[in-house]
Amino acid sequence: MTSVAASHQAASTNYVGESVPRREDFRFLTGTGTFSEDIKLAGMLHASLVRSTLAHADILTIETEAARAQPGVVAVFTAADFGDDEMGTIPTDWTLPIMDGIPDRYPLARNAVKYVGEPVAVVIAETRAQADDATHFVDVDYVERPVVVDTEAAAHEGAPLVHDRYERNTSYLWHLGTGDWEAVAAAADHVIDLRLVNQRVHASSLEARVSLADFQIGTGTLTLYLGTQNVHVVRRNLSIAIGIPENRIRVVTPAVGGAFGSKLCLYPEDVIVSAVSRRLRRPVRWAESRAEHFTGTSGGRDHVEYVSLAADKQGKIQALKVTTYANLGAYVSGMGAGIPVVSGMMFPGVYDIAVADVDIHGVFTNTSTTETYRGAGRPEAAYLIERAVDELAAKTGIDRIELRRRNFIQPDQFPYANATGMTYDSGDYEKALDKALEMIGWDELLAEHEAARSRGRIVGLGLSVYTEFCGFGDSHQLQLVGFDRATWEQSVITVTRTGSVIVQVGIDAAGQGHETSIAQIVATELGVAIDDVEVLQGDTDIVHFGTGTFNSRSMSSAGTSAALAARKIMAKANRLAAHLLDVDVKDLVHANGVFSAGSRQLSFEEVAVEAWRGVDLPDGMEPTLKEIAVFDPPAFTSPFGVHIAAVEIDPDTGAITIDRYVAVDDCGNLVNPKLANGQIHGGVAQGIGQALYESLAWDEDGQPMATSFMQYAVPRAHQLPRLETGHTITPSPVNPLGVKGVGESGAIGSQPAVVNAVMDAVRRRGVENLDMPLTPAKVWSELKEAAK
């Protein structure tokens, strides 16, 4: 059998490594991308929530009669209207083995409220306006209780208790490390101490959350549409909370308008609309306001950290000690409890430090919950160690570049197990450092800064060298710390009769462009045109299993599983093609979608047709080209990089300008360089946002101080520097694609680089420490104080 169609030279199908334009773009540019709130169902009702106005109180009574009488109102519900079997507590995905369980968190508060914004009652009406109107007629009678907001204060004796059963509001105290800090520190030539605050910030994706539940009584099935990073975890946790088995729940995430970790867990509102839809047998939509988003959707970071380093005369760091107070918020959300711990595992950073002594306190306060936010633990770790190393350089007088070089883990030490229990897969920090220094012209800038200082200007140069972990695996290690999500990812590939390819993959993109990058991988493996590959995700009825998009795992886990499934397809297609061409498989050549043996050729489509027809197959071969591959990463990947910022401070106002910004990131092999760069841009923008502008805070009564973009300063176009980006490539040895992950690197390297640059500028004027965000008022006050 010889094909005519395939006899011409086929175009290259090597898409991996190319900046292929995104297939997602057309729909978003034209306003035809479907986001959750764009879905409208017949008979749909609207939910509006009555939320706690107090940070801590017992609920005496909730009067709903007046609200029920309002125009358009269909129902008003409180916790009392649902049993545990209909609206149970919200499960988490990460409970550390040492934790005394988690506090019950009901979707609608029972008996008490623990933070401002906690749902207390829900009004269901024919229109959103009517639902909103009627919430003002629900009357809640509270008895106030003492409030605790400050994380460190909450962890000390005598603080008001958020939950009576947790002494000192402490959910856990987790110890990490190895060796004897006390002994090393006592004998060390230098010891530095710093107290750092890594403030609460908020992902604040531009699309807030939306949940639309549709219970069908005829089939007993519930469909939930929402913007999430993981439909399968939502399905599982929703099943637990409302008692509908997983095989009768369908979770769909259409386009997601940004997530950054904030859309990873099951939220109270998701359960509420589901339970209400089941009760009323009508679709129910809840759409979050921006104020609700700031007060109810989980934020990230919020650690107070005491760090000490001990070093010898040459600046070799001998030991690290850290005490962290991590704010969990009023409850334990999703992965919230685990983040401070994995942060602790990254405290040594890129340095070969033998001794570590780390205590992490997970603490409850009367604030909204904390969760994964871009970087989830690694930004805190990179900030801590990079601030501390600069402090050590300042104290010892050793040049900060030289000091870092003396302490780097060397390329021949990988895989490297650090003193806090994390293993890094690969790295070459000198290479990235040299490249970054060259890109920014470090020595020339230092000289320019000296000259500028002599003219009274306040300028500074700062860097960070970071490594992190991505790809969430291995599963064994994570199970030991109570991680209750899978670490594997699966892909199913189906080749249709006409040779088009369907990939079902268990991740859920929120702007990363995975439909394009996964298609690049599969098209390359199969040797077909990329336009012939369709990537499906985000619907549990289409993709039955998956682990979701987080921890920059989508290429390393899902990309790998897609490649492995494609390789299974190719193995079968090769066997079939050899059979059809009547040659031995080893004599068959496959390139760019064409199978050939000498002058005889078959196209991919022709092989697909025969596989589908199933008439002329080798012995024992089943019809169709359809394969599944599940990839469980054997270890974490370790992206790394170097970020450098040059800043100037206006002495009159304290305002900071970032004049130059260089980011050199190593995320292993690049599937799509343009998209990878886009991830770095976005991550750096959020990191600079945390360094200079953003803070989600509460006053001492627990009232939120940022409830809109009028108070919470996400950076605007004119508030960010021009980014100069570069890459080094150190392939990961732990997956066949050699990719490491790129989604969070920008948010990890940027905060310490910017703050170190500012500290470089102000330290020589006597300022000893600054905490983020570096607002003009703070910088001005500290400079003034130091000048006294």
Add this chain to the structure above:
Amino acid sequence: MAHDAMTTERPAGSHRVAISYTLNGEPVSCETDPRTLLVHHLREERNLTGTHIGCDTSQCGACAVHLDGRAVKSCTVLAVQVDGCEVTTIEGVRGQEADGLHPVQEALRRKHGLQCGFCTPGIVMTALELLDSDEPLTTEEVQHGLVGNICRCTGYQNIVDALVELSASESGSTDD
């Protein structure tokens, strides 16, 4: 007009007002509640969901549309106010290319000036007005022109580069 009948009594339930206007070139006549924001009217009553809601406080620009040729925030306009006006939404933006993309949209695509795409329709509507100038725009001018649009994904650099480059190549002349 029924001004004489106007009293201080709070209107009970729905209180509809008739409006007629031009939406993406087509005449529309309908009734709406005075408190209905233009963005809600477009999304819920006209089923044009390309205009998005990002912030509620007139900060983010995801809801940008053109009203009588000027870019405005449709979350800060009442639907009743567009009576007699011309409204253009992202669904009304067309290019001459076969794929239907306007040069502004094409430039954003070329430069990877969008990720999640939620802010993108608002960026396009704002950019169409911004680029309606005879002079090429500087980076600073484009950044300043986007001060009313929040993008949480891209860090703006690729958006700004796309618009600066387009402005230089066309000296800002756009097709509409």
Add this chain to the structure above:
Amino acid sequence: MIPSAFAYAAPRTLDDALSILAANEDDSKVMAGGQSLIPLLKLRLASPALVIDISRLDDLREIEETSRGFKIGALVTHEQLISDGAITRAWPIVKDAGEDLADPLVRNRGTYGGSLAHADPAGDWPAVALATDVVVHVRSLRGAREIPINDFFTYLFTADIADDEILTHVEVPEPAPGTVSAYVKIDHPASGYAVAAAAVSLVIDPHGTCRAARVALTGVGTTPLRSVGAERELEGGVIDDDAVRRAIEHAADGIDVTGDTYAPVDYRTHLIGVVTGRAIRRALDRRL
């Protein structure tokens, strides 16, 4: 977010508007561009029974040059004002402030008159109006009234406009010979509102002596206000470096400065001097 229900009137004549307002003065809001009012309605910080939309009053849409200066109708938008060559040549301060006000989309819709009537203590136009010494014209069924801008802002978000009155136009005087003006703002990174801003108008005679100085501040107190201290240091002498220094030093004299978490009192007090000094220098740079 959806406002509370309200009735809506869109009168076509000023007389109609005044009649409707007179009949509903206790529970109505007048709306021009809506850029301040609609956000308040959405947050339900305002829930009037009636919104009177005056945007159909076409007579109020123009900027007119008169023998005494400029007459700015209540519906003149920010964008219209900063695009007007005549007024921005006479008063460059208008372009300074207008180009930095909110964002282009809000500027297309919001009005100069509405901003004054809204009397936001951190608004840009109120300070510019104080520096340019405008006169606000209001009308009701009872008649017309002129209010010198110095008397106009009475309290937080409160201007001297009675419940039955509508701001019809603002008269901006022709600048006296030798007038230079400038506006300098330090804005909040999120809201864009002034953390502190200074609007300065100086009349400098051919010998370099400052014959009149108006220094207005916004974002610093319960109303936009004038800096008596700075004006005193500038008027009557040549504005040399020492005079600027003294103006900076005394700019906050007698002002009850607002403090908040973003800008505590001592910092904002300091910023008053910074923006005042910068605005003075920017204005002086404009001398021919």
